[in-house]
Amino acid sequence: MTAVARIRRLMPRDIAARKGGTPIVCLTAYTAPMARLLDDEVDLILVGDSLGMVLYGFDTTVGVTLDMMIAHGRAVVRATSHACVIVDLPFGTYEEAPRVAYRAAARVMAETGAAGIKLEGGETMAPTIRFLTQRGIPVLGHVGLMPQSVNVAGGFRVQGKTSEEAERVLADAHAVAKAGAFGVVIENTVEPLARALTAELAIPTIGIGASAACDGQILVSEDMLGLGGDFVPRFAKRYAALGEGIRSAVKAYGAEVKARRFPGPEHVYPAGPGEAPPTKPLATVRERAS
Ligand code: KIV
Numbered sequence: 001m002t003a004v005a006r007i008r009r010l011m012p013r014d015i016a017a018r019k020g021g022t023p024i025v026c027l028t029a030y031t032a033p034m035a036r037l038l039d040d041e042v043d044l045i046l047v048g049d050s051l052g053m054v055l056y057g058f059d060t061t062v063g064v065t066l067d068m069m070i071a072h073g074r075a076v077v078r079a080t081s082h083a084c085v086i087v088d089l090p091f092g093t094y095e096e097a098p099r100v101a102y103r104a105a106a107r108v109m110a111e112t113g114a115a116g117i118k119l120e121g122g123e124t125m126a127p128t129i130r131f132l133t134q135r136g137i138p139v140l141g142h143v144g145l146m147p148q149s150v151n152v153a154g155g156f157r158v159q160g161k162t163s164e165e166a167e168r169v170l171a172d173a174h175a176v177a178k179a180g181a182f183g184v185v186i187e188n189t190v191e192p193l194a195r196a197l198t199a200e201l202a203i204p205t206i207g208i209g210a211s212a213a214c215d216g217q218i219l220v221s222e223d224m225l226g227l228g229g230d231f232v233p234r235f236a237k238r239y240a241a242l243g244e245g246i247r248s249a250v251k252a253y254g255a256e257v258k259a260r261r262f263p264g265p266e267h268v269y270p271a272g273p274g275e276a277p278p279t280k281p282l283a284t285v286r287e288r289a290s
Helices: 012-016 032-038 066-078 098-112 123-133 147-153 163-178 191-200 221-225 242-258 285-289
Strands: 024-028 044-047 084-088 116-118 139-144 183-187 205-208 216-219
Touching: 012 084, 012 183, 024 221, 032 066, 044 066, 044 216, 066 084, 066 098, 084 098, 098 116, 098 123, 123 139, 123 163, 139 163, 163 183, 163 191, 183 191, 191 205, 216 221
Parallel strands: 024 044, 024 216, 044 084, 084 116, 116 139, 139 183, 183 205, 205 216
Antiparallel strands: none
16 A cells, blocks of 8 residues: 555546546456465456466466456455456456446356456447446456457457458447447557547547557556567566566476475574473384374
């Protein structure tokens, strides 16, 4: 907590009110320790289904389950008190019908304490977004590149390079806003499209690979911290090289264990007062039993 006492956690309406103002700072977190480290500095923490790839080593996000999202969402909410926490609905839990989406989203809200959910999709998902928001579930939309549709889209491609594609993303974003989403993530689109969307929509745009024109930015924390392996997507700036720090710390630990320099005397519990250390080796269980 900073010197100024905080009254309450940021909510979706606070994020929506930032349209056109100071850019909204967003990052992903999947665990309590990471969420605790981010909480003071970010406005919104997304428990993204990218956890399937980042934490679980899946090739895509398609295998992520609702139970996984709820377990991680609960940990992140418990570890934070400032940021607005939003949890992704994973593939297969909302696309079928608004009522199906409502049941999944209601579980997320009730079991994690998150402030809202995110789901991927534009015009097709607009009726679902409307259904959820009218029933008390704040929704963050997600258009442009939609990783859950990777098997149809044929890969993680930049969106909006052709006018037909740009028109589709524009229509999607407008449909999401009209349906009542409090904001929309725009992933991997060409810069002029993100700029046009940000100018046209009344809700904040949160960009990832979509340019500084957006109302806010989001990155996968592991990408920006240098914990995501050797591949760094073009849009993800590395602000730290924590992976290298971890590797060298583990190397130093291994060397000290092998050389019997760890644990040192300062890490060992001394005998209690008046207790003499054993002078003979302790009898083995077998010897004592015989
Ligand atoms: O799952 C996720 O982490 C996301 C962000 C990349 C926006 O959807």
